[in-house]
Amino acid sequence: MDSMRQTLKLKLDYDQLTNCMRCGFCLPACPTFKETGLEAESPRGRIALMKATVDGVMDPDVPFEEQMSHCLGCRACEPACPADVKYGQLIEQARDAIETHTRQHRGWVRGVRKLVFKGLFPHQNRMSLLGKGLRLYQKSGLQAVARKTGAVGVFSKQLSDMERILPEAGGQGVVQRFGTRVAAKGEKLGTVGMFRGCLMDVMFAETNRKTVEMLSEAGFEIVIPDTQNCCGALHAHSGEIDQARQLAMNNILAFQAAGVDYIVSNAGGCGAILVEYDHLLHDVPDWSEQAVWFAGRVKDVSTLLAENGRKLHFRKEEAGEAPVRITYQDSCHLKNVMKGGGAPRKLLSDLPGVELVEMQDAGSCCGSAGIYNITQPQMANQILDHKMQHANATQASYIVTSNPGCLLQMKLGIEKHADREHVQATHVIDFLYDRMVKR
Ligand code: SF4
Ligand code: SF4
Incomplete structure (x- = not known):
C-alpha cells in the first residue's frame, strides 16, 4: 500500500488535484455519473479519491483501483470545468501509478492487455498479419461454424458480441x-x-x-x-x-x-x-x-x-428524392480534446440531399473508449443502451462517426437495438466519399 501511495505521490500532479474546487459543474457531463448517480463515479469524486490516497486519508486499495478503471477517459468533464482542471492527465497519471503495482486485473483481462499493448499494436506487421488471419477466418467458413456452434462465446459474451460486428478485414493498407x-x-x-x-x-x-x-x-x-x-x-x-x-x-x-x-x-x-x-x-x-x-x-x-482544403463537389439530389436522414455521434476525443466536433457536422450538413438530425447527448461517450467495452462490459453496455435510444429517436438511416472504436460500438448498438435493414453505422469519410464527384 505504502509503495503504491509513494508512486501516486510521485506521478500525480498535486497542483491539479488542488485546482479542483469541488463545484460539481463536471458532474452532468460525466457518463458514469449519469448512469450511476454515485459521487465516486464522477470526475469530482475520482479527483477526491486520488487526493485522499496521496494525503494518506485512505489506502490505494482494490476499490480505489477499480474506481480509476471505471472512468471512460472520455474527458467530457474537461470542457465543463471552470477551473480548467486537467482531468485527462490526472487519470493517466493515476493509472500509470496503479499499473506499476497492480494485481487487480483478472487473468483474461491481463492477457488481453498484454496482447493488445505489447504484442500487437506496436507492431504494424503483426497487425497486418492479424488482419489477414481475420480475413481467412471470415472467408473460409470458420466464422460461420464458430457462430453456429457458439464457440466464440466460450471466452466472453462481450467478445462474442464484438466478433459479430467486425468489418471485413485484411484489405491492402x-x-x-x-x-x-x-x-x-x-x-x-x-x-x-x-x-x-x-x-x-x-x-x-x-x-x-x-x-x-x-x-x-x-x-x-x-x-x-x-x-x-x-x-x-x-x-x-x-x-x-x-x-x-x-x-x-x-x-x-x-x-x-x-x-x-x-x-x-x-x-x-x-x-x-x-x-x-x-x-x-x-x-x-x-x-x-x-x-x-x-x-x-x-x-x-x-x-x-x-x-484548409479546396471545395469538394458532391452528387446533387434527384428531383423529388427524399433527403437521407443521418445523425452524428461525436468521437469524445475529437470533440473534447481536439475541439473538432464542428467540422464533421459542417461537412455533413453541407451535403446535398442529406438531413443531419442531432440526437440527444450526441457528445456523450458511446461506451467504446479504447478497450473499455471489453474490460468493463456492464457499464459500456448500459451506456450503449441509452445511446441507442437517442439514436433511434432520430429515425436516421445512418449513424456517422469519426473514430473506429465509436464506429464498431455503433455497429454493436445497431446489432442489439435497431433495425439492421434500415440503419447503418459509417465513418464520416466513407459517407462523404461515396457522394463525392471526382474531378
Ligand atoms: S473522463 Fe469521462 S468518464 Fe471519466 S470522469 Fe471525465 S467525464 Fe467521467
Ligand atoms: S468542474 Fe472542475 S473544479 Fe468543478 S468539481 Fe469538476 S473537476 Fe472540480
Whole structure:
C-alpha cells in the first residue's frame, strides 16, 4: 500500500488535484455519473479519491483501483470545468501509478492487455498479419461454424458480441496501395503527412484509401511515412506511459523526415494523443521541442477538409428524392480534446440531399473508449443502451462517426437495438466519399 501511495505521490500532479474546487459543474457531463448517480463515479469524486490516497486519508486499495478503471477517459468533464482542471492527465497519471503495482486485473483481462499493448499494436506487421488471419477466418467458413456452434462465446459474451460486428478485414493498407507519396489533384495547397492508424489500416483499409483520395482531391499532396507506428493512445490511457512515449518518439522521427505542413488523422482517438505529444514528452530530455513541432501540425481529417482544403463537389439530389436522414455521434476525443466536433457536422450538413438530425447527448461517450467495452462490459453496455435510444429517436438511416472504436460500438448498438435493414453505422469519410464527384 505504502509503495503504491509513494508512486501516486510521485506521478500525480498535486497542483491539479488542488485546482479542483469541488463545484460539481463536471458532474452532468460525466457518463458514469449519469448512469450511476454515485459521487465516486464522477470526475469530482475520482479527483477526491486520488487526493485522499496521496494525503494518506485512505489506502490505494482494490476499490480505489477499480474506481480509476471505471472512468471512460472520455474527458467530457474537461470542457465543463471552470477551473480548467486537467482531468485527462490526472487519470493517466493515476493509472500509470496503479499499473506499476497492480494485481487487480483478472487473468483474461491481463492477457488481453498484454496482447493488445505489447504484442500487437506496436507492431504494424503483426497487425497486418492479424488482419489477414481475420480475413481467412471470415472467408473460409470458420466464422460461420464458430457462430453456429457458439464457440466464440466460450471466452466472453462481450467478445462474442464484438466478433459479430467486425468489418471485413485484411484489405491492402495505404502504403501497399499507393506507395508513400500521392500527388495533389490540381494546384497543390500543402503537404499532408497521413497518420494511417494501426487499426484503421487493417480493419478500415477502405476508409484509409478514401481518406487519401479525398485529401488529394482537396488539393493536398499526401506523404505516408512507412516507419510510423501506433499512436500510443491505448497505452497512455491504460497506464502504459513509457511505451506510449516510445511510440510517440518513433512517430515524431518518421514525420519530421517527411517534411510536412500538416499531420492528419481520421481517427479521433489517435488524433487526440497525437495533438498532445507535447504534453506526453514534456519532461523527456531532448524531446520536448520536437514534440511541440509535431503536436502543432496535427489536425483531424474533417477539420483539414473543412478549413484548409479546396471545395469538394458532391452528387446533387434527384428531383423529388427524399433527403437521407443521418445523425452524428461525436468521437469524445475529437470533440473534447481536439475541439473538432464542428467540422464533421459542417461537412455533413453541407451535403446535398442529406438531413443531419442531432440526437440527444450526441457528445456523450458511446461506451467504446479504447478497450473499455471489453474490460468493463456492464457499464459500456448500459451506456450503449441509452445511446441507442437517442439514436433511434432520430429515425436516421445512418449513424456517422469519426473514430473506429465509436464506429464498431455503433455497429454493436445497431446489432442489439435497431433495425439492421434500415440503419447503418459509417465513418464520416466513407459517407462523404461515396457522394463525392471526382474531378
Ligand atoms: S473522463 Fe469521462 S468518464 Fe471519466 S470522469 Fe471525465 S467525464 Fe467521467
Ligand atoms: S468542474 Fe472542475 S473544479 Fe468543478 S468539481 Fe469538476 S473537476 Fe472540480
